[in-house]
Amino acid sequence: KAGVTQTPRYLIKTRGQQVTLSCSPISGHRSVSWYQQTPGQGLQFLFEYFSETQRNKGNFPGRFSGRQFSNSRSEMNVSTLELGDSALYLCASSQFDREGEKLFFGSGTQLSVL
Amino acid sequence: AQTVTQSQPEMSVQEAETVTLSCTYDTSENNYYLFWYKQPPSRQMILVIRQEAYKQQNATENRFSVNFQKAAKSFSLKISDSQLGDTAMYFCASGLYNTDKLIFGTGTRLQVFP
Numbered sequence: 221k222a223g224v225t226q227t228p229r230y231l232i233k234t235r236g237q238q239v240t241l242s243c244s245p246i247s248g249h250r251s252v253s254w255y256q257q258t259p260g261q262g263l264q265f266l267f268e269y270f271s272e273t274q275r276n277k278g279n280f281p282g283r284f285s286g287r288q289f290s291n292s293r294s295e296m297n298v299s300t301l302e303l304g305d306s307a308l309y310l311c312a313s314s315q316f317d318r319e320g321e322k323l324f325f326g327s328g329t330q331l332s333v334l
Numbered sequence: 335a336q337t338v339t340q341s342q343p344e345m346s347v348q349e350a351e352t353v354t355l356s357c358t359y360d361t362s363e364n365n366y367y368l369f370w371y372k373q374p375p376s377r378q379m380i381l382v383i384r385q386e387a388y389k390q391q392n393a394t395e396n397r398f399s400v401n402f403q404k405a406a407k408s409f410s411l412k413i414s415d416s417q418l419g420d421t422a423m424y425f426c427a428s429g430l431y432n433t434d435k436l437i438f439g440t441g442t443r444l445q446v447f448p
Contacts, residue, residue, distance in 0.1 A: 253434035263425065263438035276435045308377060314434050323369075323434055325379035 222247065224326035226311050232332045238299040241329045245292050245313030251275075252294040253323070254286060257308040266309075269294055298331075306333045336361045336428050340439035347416045348447050354401075355411045355442045357426030364388075365431040368402065368409045373441075374422040382424070385409065413444075421446045 225244040233239050245252050253268035253276075265278040269288035286296040292313070298305055308330050312323040337360045347353035359368065370382040385393045385402050393400050397417075401410045413420055423443050427436040 251434055255436075262440050263427075263436075265435045265437075268434040276433050278435070310379060312379075312434060322381060322384065323429075323436065324381065325371075327376065327378045330377075 224311055224313050224324055226309075226326035226329050228329060229327065230330045230332075232334065233301050234334050235301055235303060237301050238297060239301060239331060240295055240297045241309055241311075241331075243294045243296075243311030243313075243326060245294070245311075246315070246324055249313035249315050249324075250292055251314045252288055252292065253312045253314070254294070254296050255310040255312065255325075256280075257310060257328070258306070263310075266296065301333045303333050305331065307331060336363070336366075336430075336437045338426055338428050338437050338439040340426055340442050342442045343440070344443045344445070346445040346447060347413075349416055349418060351416055352412060352414045353416055353444065355413075355424050355426075355444065357409045357411070357439055359407050359409060359426070359428045359437075361407075361428060361430075363430055367429045367431075368400075369427045369429065369436065370398070370400070370409075370411045371425045371427060371438075372420075372422045373425065374419075379425070383411065416446045418446050418448065420444060 251270045254266040267277045283299045288294045308328045310328045312325045314323045366387045368385045372380045383395045397414045423441045426439040429436040
């Protein structure tokens with residue numbers, strides 16, 4: 221099976237712009253979650269989606285939004301970019317099997333805001 | 335609220351030796367999972383091992399094993415026969431049932447020396 225795929229791998233934007241990141245989960249996984257990783261704040265949960273519905277949301281401003289499509293692919297959008305939004309954005313998809321819940325991460329999108 | 339603490343920012347070990355990474359957590363919930371993830375320089379988060387809180391038996395995956403002390407809220411990772419490829423950041427995380435929201439520790443940078 222192919223792993224979690226995130227595109228693009230790298231992105232450079234300027235302050236005030238908006239950006240859309242894409243995530244394709246592992247085939248058969250219906251749940252997708254997003255995380256932000258920065259040197260200062262570490263790994264922080266952004267939001268998660270299950271069957272096109274946002275199931276949980278982290279403590280981020282409304283400039284951060286996401287959605288999930290019927291094929292489970294997900295996108296996250298950041299509007300009015302700020303310098304502090306520079307980070308590695310990680311997407312994960314999950315499955316629940318007889319061993320319980322397991323999250324599998326993609327390689328991330330490195331966003332640099334100039 | 336859940337918290338995860340990793341008190342060792344950096345560790346080093348010689349190849350073939352054994353090393354233990356520490357993690358403590360706090361939660362008021364009864365149904366939760368604990369994870370160890372590895373993040374090599376490629377920055378992809380790789381699931382190393384997971385433990386369900388209700389299971390008393392410590393999880394084991396090949397050279398990786400955990401020492402889960404529920405009463406002490408401790409979840410340490412033991413790497414046996416360390417290999418150069420084990421060099422990476424290691425993150426401890428906790429999560430509740432029915433959600434992909436994980437709370438991560440600040441990580442431990444492990445260097446394996448030849």
